[in-house]
Amino acid sequence: MHKHLTKFASAIAVAASLAAGSSVHAQEEPIKIGAIYIFSGVAATYGEFAQRGADLAVEEINASGGVLGRPLEITYEDSQIKAQTAIQAMRKLVYQEEVDVLMGLDSSGVATGVVPIVPEVQTPFIITHAATPDVTGKLCNEWTYRVSVNINQNVKGAATMAAETDAQTWTTVGPDYAFGRQSWDFFQQYLGELNPDAEFSDSPSFPAFGTEDFTPFINAVIDAQPDGVFVSLWGGDLVNFIRQASDLGFFEQDFEVIMSLGAATEVLSALGDQMPEGVTVGTRYWYAGPDNPTNDAFVKAYRERHGTPPSYNAQNAYAAVYAYKNAIETAGEVDKAAIRDALSGMTFQAPIGEVTFREGDHQAVVGPAYGVTRDDPDSEIAMLEPLRLLAGEDVTPAVEDTGCNLAQ
Amino acid sequence: MESVVAALWNSLELGVLLFLIAVGLNIIFGVLNIINFAHGALYMLGAYAAFTLTGLLGLPFWIALIAGPLLVAVLAAVVERVMLHNIYDRPITDTLLLTFALLLIIDEAVKWVWGTGIHIVEPPEILAGTFSLLGTQQSVYSLFVLAVGIVVGGGLWLFFTRTLAGKVMRAAASDRKMSRLVGINVPLVFTAVFALGAGIAALGGVIAAPIRAISPGMGSNIIVESFIVVVIGGLGSFPGAFLGAIVLGAIHGFGSRFLPELNIVLPFIGMAVVLLLKPQGLMGRSAI
Numbered sequence: 100m101h102k103h104l105t106k107f108a109s110a111i112a113v114a115a116s117l118a119a120g121s122s123v124h125a126q127e128e129p130i131k132i133g134a135i136y137i138f139s140g141v142a143a144t145y146g147e148f149a150q151r152g153a154d155l156a157v158e159e160i161n162a163s164g165g166v167l168g169r170p171l172e173i174t175y176e177d178s179q180i181k182a183q184t185a186i187q188a189m190r191k192l193v194y195q196e197e198v199d200v201l202m203g204l205d206s207s208g209v210a211t212g213v214v215p216i217v218p219e220v221q222t223p224f225i226i227t228h229a230a231t232p233d234v235t236g237k238l239c240n241e242w243t244y245r246v247s248v249n250i251n252q253n254v255k256g257a258a259t260m261a262a263e264t265d266a267q268t269w270t271t272v273g274p275d276y277a278f279g280r281q282s283w284d285f286f287q288q289y290l291g292e293l294n295p296d297a298e299f300s301d302s303p304s305f306p307a308f309g310t311e312d313f314t315p316f317i318n319a320v321i322d323a324q325p326d327g328v329f330v331s332l333w334g335g336d337l338v339n340f341i342r343q344a345s346d347l348g349f350f351e352q353d354f355e356v357i358m359s360l361g362a363a364t365e366v367l368s369a370l371g372d373q374m375p376e377g378v379t380v381g382t383r384y385w386y387a388g389p390d391n392p393t394n395d396a397f398v399k400a401y402r403e404r405h406g407t408p409p410s411y412n413a414q415n416a417y418a419a420v421y422a423y424k425n426a427i428e429t430a431g432e433v434d435k436a437a438i439r440d441a442l443s444g445m446t447f448q449a450p451i452g453e454v455t456f457r458e459g460d461h462q463a464v465v466g467p468a469y470g471v472t473r474d475d476p477d478s479e480i481a482m483l484e485p486l487r488l489l490a491g492e493d494v495t496p497a498v499e500d501t502g503c504n505l506a507q
Numbered sequence: 508m509e510s511v512v513a514a515l516w517n518s519l520e521l522g523v524l525l526f527l528i529a530v531g532l533n534i535i536f537g538v539l540n541i542i543n544f545a546h547g548a549l550y551m552l553g554a555y556a557a558f559t560l561t562g563l564l565g566l567p568f569w570i571a572l573i574a575g576p577l578l579v580a581v582l583a584a585v586v587e588r589v590m591l592h593n594i595y596d597r598p599i600t601d602t603l604l605l606t607f608a609l610l611l612i613i614d615e616a617v618k619w620v621w622g623t624g625i626h627i628v629e630p631p632e633i634l635a636g637t638f639s640l641l642g643t644q645q646s647v648y649s650l651f652v653l654a655v656g657i658v659v660g661g662g663l664w665l666f667f668t669r670t671l672a673g674k675v676m677r678a679a680a681s682d683r684k685m686s687r688l689v690g691i692n693v694p695l696v697f698t699a700v701f702a703l704g705a706g707i708a709a710l711g712g713v714i715a716a717p718i719r720a721i722s723p724g725m726g727s728n729i730i731v732e733s734f735i736v737v738v739i740g741g742l743g744s745f746p747g748a749f750l751g752a753i754v755l756g757a758i759h760g761f762g763s764r765f766l767p768e769l770n771i772v773l774p775f776i777g778m779a780v781v782l783l784l785k786p787q788g789l790m791g792r793s794a795i
Contacts, residue, residue, distance in 0.1 A: 139614070141724035144623040275771055306763065307771040309728050311719050312521050315763035318513045318643070335625050338720035342627065346646035346718075348637060369625035369720065 129172035130165075130433055132157070132423065133192030134416070135185050135203035135213075136228075138177040141309065141335050144365055145205045145412050149227060150175060152413030153202070155400060156420035166427045171420070174198065180205065182212025189213060193220040199433050200225070202419045205412075207231030207250075207278050217242045223439045225422060227415035230383075231277060232501065235462035239503035244442050244461040246422055246454060247415040248383035254282050255494035256467040257329060257359045258289035260379050260487070261297075266326030266355045270300035272316055272340065273331035274308040282331035282359060300325060306336075313340045317347050327355040337361065338369045350375040357381070362470060364410040367480035374481040378472050384411040384451045385468035388488045394450035408480070409450075418449035422456075455491075459498030459505060464491035509642040514764040516640060520649040522756025523656030527711035528729055529736035530663065530748040531704030537743035538680040538700040539595060544606040547730030548613035549705045552579050553712020554721045555617060558626045561716075568631040568717070575713040576706040583705030587698045595697070610726065618723045630717035648718060655714055659707065660749060667745065676700055735774050739781045741791025750789050754781075 134153055136146035153173055161170045174196050176188035185204065192198045201217075201224040204210045210229030217224045218240050226234060226245040230253060235245050261269065271286065273279025287299045300323065304316040317340070320328055332340050337360065344350060360366070361380030386398050386408040397417060401409040409417075422442065427433055430441040444458040454463045470483025532546045556575035560566045566574075586609065594601050634651050637644045667673040679686045679696045687693050719725070732755065740751025755774060762773040769776075781789060 139724070140727065141722050143618060143723050144625065147623045302767070304767055305770075306767075310770075311715075311725075311728060312517070312759065314517045314520075315514060315760055316767065318510065318517070319764055319767065322510055335720040335722045335725075338625050338627065339718075342720075343646075343718060346637060346648065348644050365625055369627055371627075373627060373629070 129170045130167075130427070131196060131198040131200075132171060132173040132420065133176070133189070133196060133198035133201045133203075133222075134173055135176045135178050135188045135192070135201070137180045137205040137209075138175070139179055142180060142205060145228065145334070146175075146177070148365070148410045148412040149203070149205070149416040151401070151405060152409065152416035152418075153420050155397075155404065155413075156417045156424075159400070160420070160424055166424050167431075167433070169433075171424075173420075176203075178203070178205065178209050180209060182209045185209045185213050186216050189216065189220060189224075193222050198222065199435065200423050200438060202227055202416065202423075204229040207233075207281075208276065210234045211238060211277075214238045214240065214243050222435050223423075223426075223442060225419040225442075227419045228412055231281065235460045235501060235503060237502035239460050239501075239505060241443075241505060242439055244422075244456050244463075246419045246449070246456075246463045246465075247411070248465050248467050249462060250278065250281050251285055251496055252465065252489075252491070252494040253359050253381060253383060253467045254285040254331075255289045255496075256381055256469050256487075256489045257357050258286055258293055259489060259494070260381075260469050261286070261290050261327060261329065261355070261357055262293035264327060264355045267294075267296055268298045268300070268325045269327045269329055270320060270323060270325045271303040271305075271329045271331065272313075272320065273303070273305055273329075274333070274336060275305035276308055279305050279308075279331050283329070286329050306332075308336065310336060311339060313343050314347065317344045317349055321347065321349060321352060324352075325354055327357065330356065330358040331360065332358070333360040333363065334365065337363075337366050341366075341370060341375065342373060345373065345375055350378065355379070357469075359467075361472075362468065362483055364408055364480060368407060370481075371479065372474055372481075374472055374474070376472050376474055376481070379469060380472055380483065381467050381469040382411050383465075383467050384414040385470070385483060385486065385488075386414075387483075388468045388486055389450060389452050391448070391450075391452060393448050394452075397450040414450050418451065418454065421449060422447055422454070457495075457498060460501050460503035461505070462495065462501070464495050466491045466494045510764060512641045513643045513645075514760045516643070516645055516649065516760075517764075518753070518757040518760025520652050520756070521759050522753040523652055524711060524715060525732055525736050525755055526656055526749050526752035527659060527714065528708055529733040529740070529752055530660075530745065531707040532733050533737055533740070533743060533745065533748040534663075534707075535701055535704040536737075537745070538676055539591075539697055540599075541591065541595070541602040541606065542599065543704070544603060544730065545609035545613060545726075546606075546704070546708055546733060547726030547728070548610045548617075549579055549583060549708040549726075550712040550715070550729055551617065551721075551723075551726035552582070552613065553709030554628075554716045554719070554725065555621055555626075555712075556709065557628050557713040557716035558621075558721050561628050562626065568628070571628075571716075572710075572713055576710040579709035579712075580702040580706035584698050584702040587701040591701065592694060592697065610730075614723055614726070621723075623723055626721040628716035628721065634717075646718075652714060652718075655710070659710065663707075663745065672699075732774070735778050738778050738788060741788025744788065744790040747788055747790030754789070 138146040178185035362382035425447040426441040430437040466489035470486040475482040560571040736751040740747030
């Protein structure tokens with residue numbers, strides 16, 4: 100008996116050491132994430148912000164023991180804001196780097212090119228920036244998810260703010276590609292529903308993306324004297340527009356101005372105290388908005404590392420990495436098809452709040468933040484006061500209205 | 508009426524800015540016979556120099572106006588000595604490749620030094636604000652842009668027609684061999700011309716800094732515009748650069764105002780029309 104017990108104990112010891120050995124081995128095998136962002140040209144700052152957010156999430160997760168005992172490893176590729184380059188990058192990441200999941204994409208144009216190819220590589224793709232409704236609408240597929248606010252949600256927020264003003268006649272200034280035109284279409288649709296008396300200009304302004312001189316467009320709006328102007332310009336274009344508009348007295352005119360992406364931190368920090376006060380501006384995430392411990396920890400860690408508050412793109416990429424971690428833990432494995440299924444309908448905690456990927460179209464039910472700019476001497480960027488966080492449920496159209504048919 | 512005045516003024520301001528960028532491109536082509544793809548990047552360096560000197564070091568804008576172009580001119584002289592001077596006799600494709608490489612190098616260097624963020628430069632106090640012009644409001648800064656354009660354009664014209672250095676440059680442009688035979692130090696002239704062209708581009712960058720957002724890649728936007736200016740005005744022609752810039756300025760100023768739906772294609776339509784009617788450009792001497 101005693102002999103048997105010794106044998107039994109040593110067998111357990113051998114088994115335990117084998118198991119320990121194999122888990123050590125597993126720890127050396129990282130789970131690979133492939134990320135495709137824009138790292139060159141005028142919009143390179145968006146790739147940098149996304150990388151900062153994703154790197155922060157990966158480091159936090161690895162510092163606390165990884166996922167299923169395995170560390171995360173992330174590889175970045177530059178889309179050069181071209182769909183074809185992004186598709187090549189995606190194939191390279193999947194077939195050569197053998198990544199387990201994909202994330203990324205700035206620009207709606209790039210996303211509409213990439214998303215139809217995602218099923219070919221049989222890898223879950225979490226979109227964190229590109230805002231065209233199509234990727235969770237008519238182009239949706241079982242492999243593609245979006246964690247970030249889309250144009251629908253963003254512009255429904257703008258229309259909600261617009262409906263609360265006295266303005267009846269509206270025009271727009273937006274970039275001359277799908278994003279600017281879709282933004283204007285949605286604005287008319289949503290504001291028309293909220294305020295049936297609203298009238299919309301039949302000569303809206305769509306300057307080319309990358310226009311350096313907005314003066315003719317600004318003059319055209321001032322001449323037309325509408326009650327309200329909806330601006331969907333973003334990034335460097337928006338910075339140019341705001342400065343040139345300030346010079347021409349645009350913000351002293353008697354009309355309401357709503358900018359759907361005016362509260363992006365890269366725009367506010369570029370402009371500093373040149374940002375006019377009293378303008379209604381929106382963003383897809385405002386660092387000072389969501390009141391939850393995840394956001395507090397994220398903003399604190401980001402600030403400590405980079406000295407600035409995080410932008411929406413940083414939050415989105417950070418959230419995507421945590422979404423993936425959550426999906427692995429839910430599925431209990433890293434298998435691509437299992438992750439794809441785990442993401443569908445999944446709810447997880449992100450800085451922006453509790454996020455759910457809808458089963459019907461894989462769009463996260465999240466809402467934008469809108470506020471009125473106010474100069475704050477204690478802050479390097481303008482503050483939003485009052486601030487409105489729009490609930491995802493209130494700004495996300497029903498699945499039936501998205502054009503997505505995942506059930507086939 | 509007001510809208511026409513506004514469009515006219517805007518066309519002039521934009522045209523002058525385009526002139527500052529395109530004229531250097533044209534001078535460099537006229538003398539060195541290379542199409543400098545990196546020219547927009549030199550403009551960008553001017554803007555970043557203005558941002559560094561005023562925004563980061565807190566110096567007055569006027570210092571940046573002088574120091575920015577000088578710094579870029581010195582850098583350009585070094586680049587010409589190290590890189591470009593070896594390839595003047597090579598096919599035009601080689602020079603295109605080399606200057607394109609230079610553009611990429613400068614773009615990456617800018618990201619490395621200044622990051623990818625967007626920056627702005629504040630105009631000097633005296634140039635802030637607006638004034639009324641025939642019922643329209645215009646920025647005081649646009650007056651300054653026009654003044655700089657007149658000074659630079661006039662100065663260059665006097666330089667090339669009235670000074671020995673200018674005449675030497677023109678001589679080197681029209682016949683290198685003969686210039687060498689009469690004792691002109693042609694390599695030195697080439698270095699000087701490249702530095703001059705780069706310095707004017709950088710001046711354009713400094714001038715643009717208080718009205719344009721500064722970010723990596725801003726040079727690529729402007730280079731396309733400059734090429735259109737050069738095609739419209741005529742390759743290698745100094746007055747052509749001026750005329751081409753004013754025409755493109757007008758296409759933007761009036762086109763964006765009165766035909767906004769066509770604002771993207773109008774510059775190319777303008778270029779195509781000029782090419783059809785006068786393939787060598789409005790002021791070009793002969794087709795290449």
